[in-house]
Amino acid sequence: xxxxxxxxxxxxxxxxxxxxxxxxxxxxxxxxxxxxxxxxxxxxxxxxxxxxxxxxxxxxxxxxxxxxxxxxxxxxxxxxxxxxxxxxxxxxxxxxxxxxxxxxxxxxxxxxxxxxxxxxxxxxxxxxxxxxxxxxxxxxxxxxxxxxxxxxxxxxxxxxxxxxxxxxxxxxxxxxxxxxxxxxxxxxxxxxxxxxxxxxxxxxxxxxxxxxxxxxxxxxxxxxxxxxxxxxxxxxxxxxxxxxxxxxxxxxxxxxxxxxxxxxxxxxxxxx
Numbered sequence: 338x339x340x341x342x343x344x345x346x347x348x349x350x351x352x353x354x355x356x357x358x359x360x361x362x363x364x365x366x367x368x369x370x371x372x373x374x375x376x377x378x379x380x381x382x383x384x385x386x387x388x389x390x391x392x393x394x395x396x397x398x399x400x401x402x403x404x405x406x407x408x409x410x411x412x413x414x415x416x417x418x419x420x421x422x423x424x425x426x427x428x429x430x431x432x433x434x435x436x437x438x439x440x441x442x443x444x445x446x447x448x449x450x451x452x453x454x455x456x457x458x459x460x461x462x463x464x465x466x467x468x469x470x471x472x473x474x475x476x477x478x479x480x481x482x483x484x485x486x487x488x489x490x491x492x493x494x495x496x497x498x499x500x501x502x503x504x505x506x507x508x509x510x511x512x513x514x515x516x517x518x519x520x521x522x523x524x525x526x527x528x529x530x531x532x533x534x535x536x537x538x539x540x541x542x543x544x545x546x547x548x549x550x551x552x553x554x555x556x557x558x559x560x561x562x563x564x565x566x567x568x569x570x571x572x573x574x575x576x577x578x579x580x581x582x583x584x585x586x587x588x589x590x591x592x593x594x595x596x597x598x599x600x601x602x603x604x605x606x607x608x609x
Contacts, residue, residue, distance in 0.1 A: 345369045345412045347404070349395060349452065350422035352379040354521035355471070358559035359419055359566055364388050366567065368417065371408055395422050395448025396440075405455045414463060418456045419566065420449040421471040425486040425527035428534030429543075437534075438485045445489035450496065457504065466509035467575070469566060470497045474517050474585050478592040480604050482531045482540070482547050501577060512569045513578045517585030518556030528552050546608045557582045 346363050350356035351372030357380070360372040364386045372383045373393035380390040389411075391404045408415050426433060426441040453468060460466030475483060476490030494513060501511035518524075528548040535544050565579040580589060592600055 343367060343369045344416040345371070345408065345414050346417035346419065347371045347373060347391075347408060347415060347456070348419040348421060349373045349393065349449075350471075351383060351390075352376040354523065355516065355519060355559045355562050356419075356421040357383065358563045359421065360388055361386055362560075362563040362567065363417075366570075369412060371404070373404055374422070393422075395452060396443050398451060401448075401452050401455055405452075405459075409459060415456055415459050416463070416465060417467050417469070417570065418453065419469045419471065420452065421469075422448065423471065423489075425483060425523060425530070427482050427486065427527040427531035429482060429531075429540040430484040432535045432538075432540065433485055438488075441485045441489050442492070445486070446492050446496065449493070453500070457509070460509050461504075461507045464508040466504070466507075467570060468500070468504075468509065468511045469514055469569060470511065471514045471516070471562075472497070474515050474580060474582075474588050476513075476515060477589055478600070481543060481608070482535065483527070486527070498577075510569075510575050511577075512575050514562060514565055514569075515578060515580040515585065515589075516562050516582040517580065517588060518554055518583030519562055520556045520558055524551045524554070524556070543608065550608060554583065 346368045348356055348360050348370065351360045352374035360370050360383045364370045370388040371391055372380050372388055373391040374380060375394050377390055377392050384390055393400045393404050423445045426437055470493055472493050473490045475487050476494045479487040497511050497513045504511065528551045531544050532548055561581045565581050569575040569579060580586065591603065
């Protein structure tokens, strides 16, 4: 075991998009970085930059246990956990099977919670840790066809609030990151799922309009969200929430100030 003086970070969902950008950014900031994902073949850039890669599926407990054992065995510590793995299960709530709904919750919430459980004893032993849970502005507001995705992110927000209070006495901070639109594969995958599940039948018209909107917008670069992670790491006492990305501030402001009915009308107007 080599106990390094550098802080050690574990990032899930590191094979693409924000997760890969988080990993490369933290390597550049001087962290020892472990990027974890199911697709090892897509993380060569992280290895080339000096990071470590781990095969991990957050629905498979054994892969998470092995990953933490490896990090502790090699580094003797884990300081930063960035729970970024996730996806959007889209489709009308009438049509999405409960098996698909359970998988959404398993990946976006329960897998995250289990990995956090595995990291916490090591953070408590050192009386320091920073846990970043990547939620979404979709954890504070909802749009049609994304019901189960929003349910997972609303749940993550509540989970994070409770966790923050429980672990603060041990020197551990919990930070929620709420991206708006960001350049990634996410929108295309979500739109394809909505079309697969609800592209025929009663919700076909809504799906067609939503797909056009989702695939026509170009989000902010992942750097906009990586900047939030770095701000949270550099702050002596980080904020409990950071948001960024396309329309994040605007949408959260409107959700806070408009009534439910007025916000519903605003969203549906965008889908005309």
